[in-house]
Amino acid sequence: MCVAIPGKVIEIYEGESLIDFGKIKKRVNTFFIDNIQVGDYVLIHAGCAIEKVSEEEAIETMDIFKSISEELW
Amino acid sequence: MKYIDEFRNVDITQKLIEKINEKFQGENNNKFINIMEVCGTHTMSIYKNGIDKLLPKNINLLSGPGCPVCVTDISYIDTAIDLSKNINNIICTFSDMIRVPGSKSTLEKERSKGGNIINIYSPLDCIDIASKNKDKEVIFLGIGFETTIPVVGLTIKKAFNYEISNFSVYSSFKTMPKVMEKIILDENININGFICPGHVGSIIGNQPFHKLAKDYNLPMVMSGFEHMDIVYAIYRLCEMIENKEFKCENEYKRIVKEEGNKKTLNLMKEVFEISSSNWRGLGTIENTGLKINSKYINFDTKHKFNLKEKKTQISSQCLCAEILKGIKKPKDCKLFKTKCSPKNPMGACMVSREGTCANFYKYE
Amino acid sequence: MDRIMLSHGSGGEETHKLINELFYKYFKNDILLQQNDSSIINEIKGEIAITTDSFVINPIFFEGGDIGKLSVCGTINDLSMSGARPLYITVAFIIEEGLLISDLEKIVKSIADTASLAKVSIIAGDTKVVDKGRCDKIYINTTGVGVIDYSKSIDKTDIEVGDKIILSGTIGDHGISIMSQREYFQVENCIKSDCACLNELVENMLSTSNNIKIMRDPTRGGLATTLKEIVNTTNKSILINEASIKIKEDVRNFSEILGLDPLYIANEGKLICIVNGEDAPKVLKTMKENKLGKDASIIGEVINSDNANLYLKTELGATKILQMAQGEILPRIC
Numbered sequence: 001m002c003v004a005i006p007g008k009v010i011e012i013y014e015g016e017s018l019i020d021f022g023k024i025k026k027r028v029n030t031f032f033i034d035n036i037q038v039g040d041y042v043l044i045h046a047g048c049a050i051e052k053v054s055e056e057e058a059i060e061t062m063d064i065f066k067s068i069s070e071e072l073w
Numbered sequence: 074m075k076y077i078d079e080f081r082n083v084d085i086t087q088k089l090i091e092k093i094n095e096k097f098q099g100e101n102n103n104k105f106i107n108i109m110e111v112c113g114t115h116t117m118s119i120y121k122n123g124i125d126k127l128l129p130k131n132i133n134l135l136s137g138p139g140c141p142v143c144v145t146d147i148s149y150i151d152t153a154i155d156l157s158k159n160i161n162n163i164i165c166t167f168s169d170m171i172r173v174p175g176s177k178s179t180l181e182k183e184r185s186k187g188g189n190i191i192n193i194y195s196p197l198d199c200i201d202i203a204s205k206n207k208d209k210e211v212i213f214l215g216i217g218f219e220t221t222i223p224v225v226g227l228t229i230k231k232a233f234n235y236e237i238s239n240f241s242v243y244s245s246f247k248t249m250p251k252v253m254e255k256i257i258l259d260e261n262i263n264i265n266g267f268i269c270p271g272h273v274g275s276i277i278g279n280q281p282f283h284k285l286a287k288d289y290n291l292p293m294v295m296s297g298f299e300h301m302d303i304v305y306a307i308y309r310l311c312e313m314i315e316n317k318e319f320k321c322e323n324e325y326k327r328i329v330k331e332e333g334n335k336k337t338l339n340l341m342k343e344v345f346e347i348s349s350s351n352w353r354g355l356g357t358i359e360n361t362g363l364k365i366n367s368k369y370i371n372f373d374t375k376h377k378f379n380l381k382e383k384k385t386q387i388s389s390q391c392l393c394a395e396i397l398k399g400i401k402k403p404k405d406c407k408l409f410k411t412k413c414s415p416k417n418p419m420g421a422c423m424v425s426r427e428g429t430c431a432n433f434y435k436y437e
Numbered sequence: 438m439d440r441i442m443l444s445h446g447s448g449g450e451e452t453h454k455l456i457n458e459l460f461y462k463y464f465k466n467d468i469l470l471q472q473n474d475s476s477i478i479n480e481i482k483g484e485i486a487i488t489t490d491s492f493v494i495n496p497i498f499f500e501g502g503d504i505g506k507l508s509v510c511g512t513i514n515d516l517s518m519s520g521a522r523p524l525y526i527t528v529a530f531i532i533e534e535g536l537l538i539s540d541l542e543k544i545v546k547s548i549a550d551t552a553s554l555a556k557v558s559i560i561a562g563d564t565k566v567v568d569k570g571r572c573d574k575i576y577i578n579t580t581g582v583g584v585i586d587y588s589k590s591i592d593k594t595d596i597e598v599g600d601k602i603i604l605s606g607t608i609g610d611h612g613i614s615i616m617s618q619r620e621y622f623q624v625e626n627c628i629k630s631d632c633a634c635l636n637e638l639v640e641n642m643l644s645t646s647n648n649i650k651i652m653r654d655p656t657r658g659g660l661a662t663t664l665k666e667i668v669n670t671t672n673k674s675i676l677i678n679e680a681s682i683k684i685k686e687d688v689r690n691f692s693e694i695l696g697l698d699p700l701y702i703a704n705e706g707k708l709i710c711i712v713n714g715e716d717a718p719k720v721l722k723t724m725k726e727n728k729l730g731k732d733a734s735i736i737g738e739v740i741n742s743d744n745a746n747l748y749l750k751t752e753l754g755a756t757k758i759l760q761m762a763q764g765e766i767l768p769r770i771c
């Protein structure tokens with residue numbers, strides 16, 4: 001129900017950050033994100049960052065998907 | 074786009090689909106598997122990618138009440154339309170709501186008659202609009218689930234801190250897990266497993282869904298929105314149904330934590346309180362809504378303008394109610410593609426791009 | 438006087454001053470300078486194509502063009518899609534009182550430059566000025582006249598199973614460009630419209646093959662709506678492959694953020710053609726040699742099917758039916 005897209009933090013301001021979505025750059029509110037760093041990926045919904053994306057978990061999830069898909073049955 | 078493109082690897086998804094077909098295809102119409110998703114964005118992704126067409130015939134994908142526009146009561150739209158007729162009001166709304174039919178009109182039609190109705194991307198935009206239009210009352214149409222509610226809460230808090238007095242929210246917020254409980258307990262519906270909404274999950278965590286899964290012995294998977302995520306979730310659900318694994322397995326860990334995002338949850342607690350909510354097609358359900366609490370009551374449109382919401386009837390032929398519960402499909406509705414189309418939607422399932430009927434119509 | 442006043446449209450001294458100092462400065466040609474109530478042109482040998490279109494776009498200046506350029510490209514492209522060589526256009530303005538004359542001059546220059554590049558003469562025009570608030574800055578109508586040079590005009594119905602659909606480039610550029618420049622969703626960087634005149638590309642294509650059966654430019658409603666219109670007119674089915682449709686990265690990402698589908702978003706510098714299977718490779722090659730067709734690809738074909746439908750094969754391999762766009766294309770957030 002909720003269109004939300006991950007983007008990369010490229011500049012940090014007071015309570016906001018400039019996000020790069022891949023050739024689209026937009027300022028969003030970052031109230032809900034603790035310890036935001038340049039280079040972090042955050043999930044953006046309705047003009048707000050609502051959660052950080054975990055690179056480790058993304059890699060692990062992808063590994064699982066990949067290995068299950070290649071499993072011989 | 075990073076974290077999107079990788080999860081659209083066609084090769085991997087196709088292999089997973091093949092596995093589902095090999096392992097879970099039922100013979101002679103037995104071994105039916107009913108899987109429900111409760112998120113309009115999942116509905117969109119399934120139909121856009123044609124996932125439903127690639128699964129074995131015995132796997133039935135059902136769309137539950139996961140589209141906030143679809144489950145918004147018709148009386149809310151009528152009241153919003155009435156509010157738009159007051160020349161002192163500026164109505165700010167997500168675009169999703171513009172063409173939702175009320176009992177007689179839509180916000181789109183009212184705009185063409187001169188109603189001051191603005192499409193906005195973020196509720197936070199209302200702060201700016203209110204500041205620039207001090208002689209007007211800015212009313213935000215607050216619909217959405219837990220993904221959106223914190224953003225609206227933040228907007229209200231900001232308005233409070235900046236002492237903005239010409240802004241309020243006409244709210245109809247709904248929350249997830251309890252409505253799933255209502256569907257699980259409905260004896261007309263037989264769901265074998267749930268695909269859980271990843272972005273609601275990012276806010277409230279996987280834990281509430283996990284509890285539901287254990288309480289009702291139902292397999293669930295917390296899923297992301299790319300085709301690989303969804304297909305994997307379906308694969309795992311089929312396995313979990315077979316093996317009787319009753320839990321909510323989190324397959325969207327890159328975003329969803331077990332406990333959710335504490336800051337969003339705290340903000341929601343600060344601004345809102347739990348209430349009952351009126352779900353189109355499901356009736357009034359306790360503890361499935363959020364309303365603005367007493368501290369921020371001056372930002373509640375209903376309180377500010379002493380609104381009396383009307384009760385309205387919908388066409389008896391409209392099957393939105395059963396479609397939302399997953400009991401019927403759009404093709405079962407006599408109005409589908411005859412009187413009801415995206416151009417002339419009779420019910421919200423057709424007007425919202427996430428609605429089941431709209432997706433069936435567009436992507437058949 | 439730096440702004441347009443009502444007097445500029447009243448036919449008196451101010452009107453003539455505007456015409457002479459602005460319009461004739463940029464639009465000068467012998468036909469226009471006849472300065473009669475009607476422009477007299479030489480006989481045109483061959484079938485004549487005529488089209489008209491009005492342009493009300495907001496914002497009037499955008500990345501990749503402006504309302505002036507658009508008003509010329511749109512009409513030239515309509516002529517080209519019928520297989521006509523564009524010859525002349527007329528330009529009529531409705532201007533809101535208060536528009537900056539410098540803005541009007543930019544638009545007029547843009548019209549002149551675009552027409553010149555397309556080798557088309559502006560042979561008649563009109564100007565009206567309305568009270569402030571009665572229109573949104575400026576509206577333009579252009580009417581185009583062209584001639585069918587080729588032995589066979591483009592026939593809209595005789596497509597056959599096996600005919601290929603070729604798309605000249607990426608989709609969604611214009612519509613997304615405009616959306617990205619509206620207040621609704623302000624981004625730091627602008628996305629460029631693909632607004633362009635396609636007549637030279639079309640000329641090259643028609644010189645390569647006599648078997649181009651249909652050409653259309655997928656403007657409002659996007660590629661899917663245009664193809665669906667062809668399906669409805671010809672009563673034949675078309676299948677297109679999602680994997681072969683190209684979308685620019687910024688257009689795609691913007692669409693993702695707002696929940697939009699590029700298949701239904703306007704283009705202003707793209708075309709599709711339906712050509713027989715045998716000629717498709719050479720038409721494709723010709724298109725790719727033109728800068729407006731460098732991203733051209735074969736995206737589908739006319740197929741056999743019980744009911745005439747537009748089918749899309751998704752990248753996962755599922756085949757589904759696409760409908761026409763209905764209503765305004767709106768972003769979604771919920």
